[in-house]
Amino acid sequence: MASEKEVKLLDFGVSPFGVRTRIALAEKEVEYEYKEEKNLNLGEKSELLLKSNPVHKKIPVLIHHDKPICESLIIVQYIDEVFPSKTPILPSDPYARALARFWADFVDKKISQYALRVWKLKKGEELEETKKELVENLRTLEAELGEKKYFGGEDFGLVDIAFVPFTSWFYSFQAFGLLSVEDEFPKLAAWGKRCIERKSVAKSLSEPKKLYEFLSARRKVLGVE
Numbered sequence: 001m002a003s004e005k006e007v008k009l010l011d012f013g014v015s016p017f018g019v020r021t022r023i024a025l026a027e028k029e030v031e032y033e034y035k036e037e038k039n040l041n042l043g044e045k046s047e048l049l050l051k052s053n054p055v056h057k058k059i060p061v062l063i064h065h066d067k068p069i070c071e072s073l074i075i076v077q078y079i080d081e082v083f084p085s086k087t088p089i090l091p092s093d094p095y096a097r098a099l100a101r102f103w104a105d106f107v108d109k110k111i112s113q114y115a116l117r118v119w120k121l122k123k124g125e126e127l128e129e130t131k132k133e134l135v136e137n138l139r140t141l142e143a144e145l146g147e148k149k150y151f152g153g154e155d156f157g158l159v160d161i162a163f164v165p166f167t168s169w170f171y172s173f174q175a176f177g178l179l180s181v182e183d184e185f186p187k188l189a190a191w192g193k194r195c196i197e198r199k200s201v202a203k204s205l206s207e208p209k210k211l212y213e214f215l216s217a218r219r220k221v222l223g224v225e
Contacts, residue, residue, distance in 0.1 A: 003036045004176060004201060006041075006064060006065055007025075007031070007032035007033065007062065007063070007064050008032060008033045008035055008051050008062070008063040009021060009022070009025070009032050009033070009034050009035065009060060009061070009062055009063075010035050010037060010048065010052060010053075010059050010060060010061040010063070011034065011035070011036060011037065011059050011175075012037045012040040012204050013206065014211055014214055015059060015060065016112065016165030016166055016168070016206075017059070017072035017112075017165070018059055018060040018072070019165035019168075019204050019205060019206065020060075020072040020073070020075075020076055020161050020162060021060045021062060021072055021075050021076065021079075022203075022204040023161050023164070023165075023200050023201055023204045024075070024076040024079045024080070024089060024161055024185070025079060026035065026091065026199070026200035026203060026204055027086060027087060027156075027200045028079055028080075028083040028085075028086045028087075029086055029095060030079065030083055034150075035048070036162065037180075039103070040059065040213075042122075046056060050062060052066060052068035052070075053070045055070070055151070056070060056209065057058065058070070058206075060072055060075060061075075062075045062078065062079070062152070064078075064082065064141055071158050073104055073105070073158075073162060073164065076089060076161055076162075077089070077090065077121055077158070077160065080158075080215060087155075087156075088125055088155075088157075089157050089161065090157060090158055091155070091157065091160050094153070099115065100151070100152060100157055100158040100159055101158065103144060103151060103159040103162075104158045104159050104161075104162040106140075106141070107141070107162040107163045109138050110137040110140070110141075111134070111138065111141065111163065111166065111167070112166065113167065114130050114133050114134035114137065115134060115142075115166050115173075117130055118130045118131055118134055118178055119169075119172060119173070119176055119178065119215055119219065119223060119224075120172070120218065120222050122220060122223070122224055132176060134179070134213055135179060135184070138181070138184075138185050138209075139185070141188065142164070142185050142187050142188050145187055145191055146187070147187075149191075149194065150194070150195075151163075155163060156195070156198060156199070161192075164192065164195045164196075164201055164205070165204075165206070166205040167192035167195070168205050168207070168208050169195070169208075169211065170189070170192070170209050170211055170213045171208035171209065171211070172208070172211060172214055172215050175212055176215075176219075180205070
């Protein structure tokens with residue numbers, strides 16, 4: 001098991017990308033030092049973050065043996081490779097592994113960018129277009145889930161880790177009058193409830209109502225409310 005001196009995580013509490021990393025570390029039972037970028041929402045970044053991720057200057061950053069690894073999905077796969085003793089995050093079959101990477105990438109390109117934008121837009125054409133894209137992409141993702149327990153079948157894995165942080169945002173989407181995932185995507189909602197039964201997920205997810213309070217405050221700053 002890694003010691004705290006070996007593994008550090010630069011993160012920001014409500015970041016869904018940081019949540020991914022925390023879930024992966026919890027799945028592997030890796031001990032680590034958590035370093036919160038407390039003023040990230042104010043645009044302030046620590047020297048350690050700027051040094052560790054000079055290209056994007058974003059969290060999360062995993063530092064392992066003083067070597068930084070950036071971008072959440074890359075970090076999750078790195079954790080899976082470096083700490084292989086516990087339950088694997090990626091399947092051993094090359095085709096199944098490729099499919100998992102495809103759908104995790106889909107979450108990044110087709111879900112997260114719209115989910116992270118829709119709550120901060122004022123009423124108008126751009127908001128409606130963003131909502132439309134998000135809904136269509138959620139429909140595609142729900143079709144891929146189908147009747148499976150997890151996206152990889154019986155095994156919790158990469159795609160689940162990629163998407164499950166956004167279940168904390170479902171409450172805010174409904175509270176802001178954007179969409180009800182429970183009503184429109186019942187299979188995704190049920191999947192989210194199954195995921196939160198896992199200790200790694202339950203301990204890592206943002207609390208929905210606290211996230212809503214954070215987003216509401218940000219909407220006021222942005223002039224949305």
